[in-house]
Amino acid sequence: MTGRVFHTSDWHLGRQIGRHRRDAEFDAVLAEIVDIAADFAPDLIVHSGDLFDGPRPSLDDIRRAAHALRRLGDIAPVVVVAGNHDTRYVLGHLEYFLNDMGHRPDDQVRVRFATDARPGGLLLTEFPASGGELTLRVGTLPYLHPNRFTYDFADPAAATATYAERIRAVQADVHRRLAAGRGPRDLLIFAAHLFVEGATPSYSERPVSIGSDYAVAAEDLPGVDYGALGHIHQPQRVGRAGFPARYAGSPLQLDFGETRDTKSVVLAELAPGKEPRITLEPLTGGRRLVHLTGSLEEIAQRADRVGDAWVKAVVNVEGPTVFLPEALAKLLPRATIVDIEERRPGAAVQVLDRATSVADLPGVDELMREYLPGRGTAGVALDHVMATFADLQAEPDPAEPVPCCEETLLTAAIAGEAFDGVDRAGLLIGDETAGAEERR
Template sequence: MNGRVFHTSDWHLGRQISRHRRDAEFDAVVNEIIEIATDFTPDLIVHSGDLFDSRPGTDDFRRAADALRRLGEVAPVVVVGGNHDTPDVLMFLDYILTDLGTRSRDQVRVRFATEARPDRLLLAEYPAADGELTLRVGALPYLHPNRFSYQFTDPAMTTATYARRMRAVQADVYRRLASGRGPRDLLVFAAHLFVAGATPSYSEKKVSINADYAVDVEALPVVDYGALGHIHKPQRVENIGFPACYAGSPLQLDFGEIRDTKSVALVEIAPGEEPRIGLEPLSSGRRLVKLTGTLEEIAQRAGRVGDAWVKIEVDLDGPDPTLSRHLADLLPRATIVGVVERHPGAVERVLDGATAAAELPGVEDLLREYLPGRGVGGAALDRVMATLAQLQAEPDPADLAPCCEEQMLTAAIAGHGFEGIDRASVLIDPALDGSEVR
């Protein structure tokens, strides 16, 4: 007799690498998540925040709506608002998934937690499949440090530290969640926050994982399971006396996550028993690979890269105009999203004004260095450079040859000894024969 919770998080639909969209990868990993959820047959599905990466485009919105509708056919779904999610977007998604608001409350399969105010907290109950247990979930969306929407009855709390205010909010969630709890009730706390001591992937927004905005471990409500979101690295949260974990992001979203194995959490909890939490690995999506070293060292590793997103830092003796083409040949299946040239043997010296201007790189050198990092290489780079050469060869329309009147004026000024006078400041009266100048 147990309750089963399927926990996923931090999809960041719409996230790009450089200028490249990842629609096919998101479709694949979402399908994989739904397949795992279907096989697990959970009583409750929790998405603990950051459904989107930013305001979603039409494709991202449709992808989210379709995925949540399909998950809702497996089990009831609770979606927690994350720091990347906009409440208005989630509320509109809620409107769509309830068939334009026509479904009654007992027919709603996907619910959204977008408010932390006491009268708007998402608190819900879901019976377990065996009919013996009830899963009670309290959901807390991300509370931005600079836009704390929770209303405190104590005015002194408005100037308290973020951690102290979060302690008060979480205590209120727990009080409401545990009110009238029976022996067959299992409590689930779903939240999007940064718990002190958790290990970030450092692809999260830096301000949101600042130590000043970390939640104290001992302040978390004591529940049967804590479904946490915000940190992209899957992990158990230790030293809190109850099971809690970050499900993590389903794809490697940034090069800070290249060592992370992505997963979803499969949780089984029962009254008075040790919970079972398994992190089921996800295999969809391209790997993110970072290559560093000399060209020879990179060439030795290139054969193992395959289909991946690749960022490269290469050590060279000097600028190499063929570098982008060479790297593309070494990594035919990869997408190179950034190249940094390092010249460890170069000698740094202070230049004086006369030599500094002469040694500044030309626009051609700058473009050859910059464009490969933006995904332009090989034949495309050659076309760009050829176009630049054509433009540079064309005459400048602003640099016009002097007209005949200007030449006559110049000659007149020179003949009267006015070589040092600005020609534009000299007025010649056309009525005069040129012997008088005023």
């Protein structure tokens, strides 16, 4: 007896490569995901977050998501966890449409969305498996931004806690509710969108969301039979979790930091008291991202291995090359060249340190004397211009009023400096004597 879980994540529908949309790739890889799911015949399908790439997806991307989720829902019940790129309002509307605009009874709902992490809004649900002999109990945790704790959780005791401490408490609450009344034939699934400490990011994730302040300790994850995690785009197992937990990763290579990633979905077969069987099924529906570096001759030697791909090229050249884009396009006829960078010997700009810049940078006078001869001013005329320029520099700035004599005296007195041969004590004595004479 086994419970079969199909795990996918981080579709990021709407993601582009520069100005290029990737609709055909998304359509191909989503069709591939549906076909793999149909062959696997799971009891449950989990999408662990970031259905869309942005909070305001286009109508085409919403239609694309609805079509794929409806097809997956025809295969098995689907649970979608909100990621940091998703909004609960968009996912709420999508759920409404998928469930026949609210007319479908709860026991016939095939796609459910977890968008609320508050105790009263947590999605905790269960599904039969292995012909009803097992039960898959699912506890979900959508992405929780630190700011949401302020609005969604009113516990004053947590006001000064770190993000890791707060998320640990939420995870513990999910697990407590999930495990309550657990029977011997119940299998627990934890589906969450978060960054686990030690996971290897692809850096196509938002940098702020994978910082150390957002990291969750692996040992703090609730002990379950399988952890279906989302947020990190490189497929990987989570070590030190104490139970099988995996990031399914994104179905496409999302940027040039993922050129070495093999994309996949996770097929998990779970049984009470036994080690799970985890299989990664590769995805091939997307175009590869290829980073080419070298001279045109060196790139030409590798061109036949590039094929249909997105290409970012760094080309070593001796000087400016007018027809470089055309030359690359001829070498790579099936590829889409996203970016070309020319790298020339000696073209790099030297970064000066403070000492060098102060010592070596010419003054304004020197720059003027070097510049004017090239504009036809030389000889006596140049000397006259430079003398006039020196006079202008010496004139006081009208925007800066000249201090009066009293201000000058006061400034000198405060600084303890001599002024016209009289020290501060003398100034003060002279002032006092003058005052005494006037009073007489």
